Amino acid sequence: MKIDKEWVIDQIEKIACFGKGQRGITRLAFTEADIQAQEYIMSLMDQVGLVVSRDQMGNIIGRLEGGDKALPAVLTGSHLDTVPEGGKFDGVVGVVGGLAAIRRIQGMGVLNHTVELIVFVGEESSRFGFATLGSKAMVGLADTHAWSKAKDQNGVSFQQVMAQHNLNIQQIGAAARSSEQIKAFVELHIEQGQVLEKSGNTIGIVKTIAAPTRLKITVEGIAAHSGSTPMEERCDALVSAAMIILAIQEIALQQAGRGTVATVGALKVYPGSINVVPGLVEMWVDLRGVNQESIVECLQVIKDAISNITEEQDTVVAIEMISSEKPVEMNPEISKLIQKSCTDIGAPYQVIHSRAGHDAMNMSKLAPTGMIFVPSKEGISHNPDEYTGYDDIMTGIDVLTETLYQLAK
Ligand code: GLV
Ligand code: MN
Ligand code: MN
Numbered sequence: 001m002k003i004d005k006e007w008v009i010d011q012i013e014k015i016a017c018f019g020k021g022q023r024g025i026t027r028l029a030f031t032e033a034d035i036q037a038q039e040y041i042m043s044l045m046d047q048v049g050l051v052v053s054r055d056q057m058g059n060i061i062g063r064l065e066g067g068d069k070a071l072p073a074v075l076t077g078s079h080l081d082t083v084p085e086g087g088k089f090d091g092v093v094g095v096v097g098g099l100a101a102i103r104r105i106q107g108m109g110v111l112n113h114t115v116e117l118i119v120f121v122g123e124e125s126s127r128f129g130f131a132t133l134g135s136k137a138m139v140g141l142a143d144t145h146a147w148s149k150a151k152d153q154n155g156v157s158f159q160q161v162m163a164q165h166n167l168n169i170q171q172i173g174a175a176a177r178s179s180e181q182i183k184a185f186v187e188l189h190i191e192q193g194q195v196l197e198k199s200g201n202t203i204g205i206v207k208t209i210a211a212p213t214r215l216k217i218t219v220e221g222i223a224a225h226s227g228s229t230p231m232e233e234r235c236d237a238l239v240s241a242a243m244i245i246l247a248i249q250e251i252a253l254q255q256a257g258r259g260t261v262a263t264v265g266a267l268k269v270y271p272g273s274i275n276v277v278p279g280l281v282e283m284w285v286d287l288r289g290v291n292q293e294s295i296v297e298c299l300q301v302i303k304d305a306i307s308n309i310t311e312e313q314d315t316v317v318a319i320e321m322i323s324s325e326k327p328v329e330m331n332p333e334i335s336k337l338i339q340k341s342c343t344d345i346g347a348p349y350q351v352i353h354s355r356a357g358h359d360a361m362n363m364s365k366l367a368p369t370g371m372i373f374v375p376s377k378e379g380i381s382h383n384p385d386e387y388t389g390y391d392d393i394m395t396g397i398d399v400l401t402e403t404l405y406q407l408a409k
Contacts, residue, residue: 024384077118087386140176194379204373211325223279260289334370
């Protein structure tokens with residue numbers, strides 16, 4: 001199997017067929033399309049001669065055995081699941097690129113360390129509301145109690161989905177690995193921002209990953225007849241929710257200078273009928289940044305604003321913290337190694353922050369971790385128009401190959 005640009009294009013295009021819809025790619029965690037993409041990658045891993053297995057979370061592990069089994073393994077990888085109507089590069093570049101890098105390393109003779117390609121399951125929070133499920137399980141941070149209550153938009157529980165795939169939620173703990181087994185983790189990913197495109201650099205060496213804080217806000221009003229209930233007598237949950245959304249936008253705008261962003265990305269209105277004043281609204285907020293102080297401040301101001309709005313509107317609000325993760329620093333030694341790979345290859349690079357979440361933020365708790373970014377056209381991501389030039393992807397693979405080789409030789 002010749003690993004060149006055509007091969008990489010071909011694999012990315014083939015994986016894009018799993019879950020392709022009228023708009024973009026919908027390959028939500030553990031859906032049929034996701035499993036098909038996973039099985040396709042497993043067959044490629046197998047063809048390349050990797051030893052392929054799945055852990056108790058369903059993460060795929062492909063091993064290129066090293067010469068000295070006593071040494072810790074060097075890991076790379078990313079995810080195959082997408083958001084609804086997503087693009088074809090988010091996650092996939094790190095999986096296909098990781099396989100390409102390992103295939104090249106294979107041609108360099110037996111290295112001392114084992115090199116592993118990991119396909120993490122459930123990186124996107126789109127299906128169950130929890131992000132990076134696979135890498136959390138691998139580092140021993142699976143919140144099985146909270147996950148066992150999670151359901152998707154169709155009411156299918158995480159527990160049921162696991163069982164469908166012969167996985168047992170009670171066994172997830174066994175997917176945890178120890179730091180002694182792992183020397184380093186390096187993830188190749190698209191930037192999902194415009195920094196590289198604007199600077200003209202091909203490679204971003206990630207310094208900090210902005211981790212998300214997520215809230216579920218439930219606004220309770222009183223459902224009523226939309227014709228016979230006078231305007232001044234209404235207790236409209238959606239009107240309160242709209243005011244909350246605008247307040248959140250305003251608060252995040254005030255923190256923009258510190259790099260903090262906030263989004264209300266999902267809303268459910270009950271009973272959801274044109275002739276009923278909304279009685280209940282559920283909304284989900286995603287708050288992120290690389291400055292923890294700013295995030296904490298933002299959160300407090302949002303809570304204050306919500307209590308003012310609901311008092312004024314006579315609605316009742318419950319705020320549930322779904323997750324609260326702190327920004328994560330990448331390992332300086334791994335970053336230095338990536339930098340040296342860029343210099344050796346002659347790839348223009350810069351240090352960059354990641355504003356999106358990644359499995360690397362969990363893996364950094366287990367092993368020295370680094371991330372390599374390649375440019376995103378116009379910064380577009382989580383959108384069918386997501387695009388990264390294949391020459392840039394190939395440079396990313398060159399840098400990944402050299403970095404993994406230096407770690408594993
Ligand atoms: C993952 O794509 C995220 O939501 O940051
Ligand atoms: Mn994503
Ligand atoms: Mn991703």
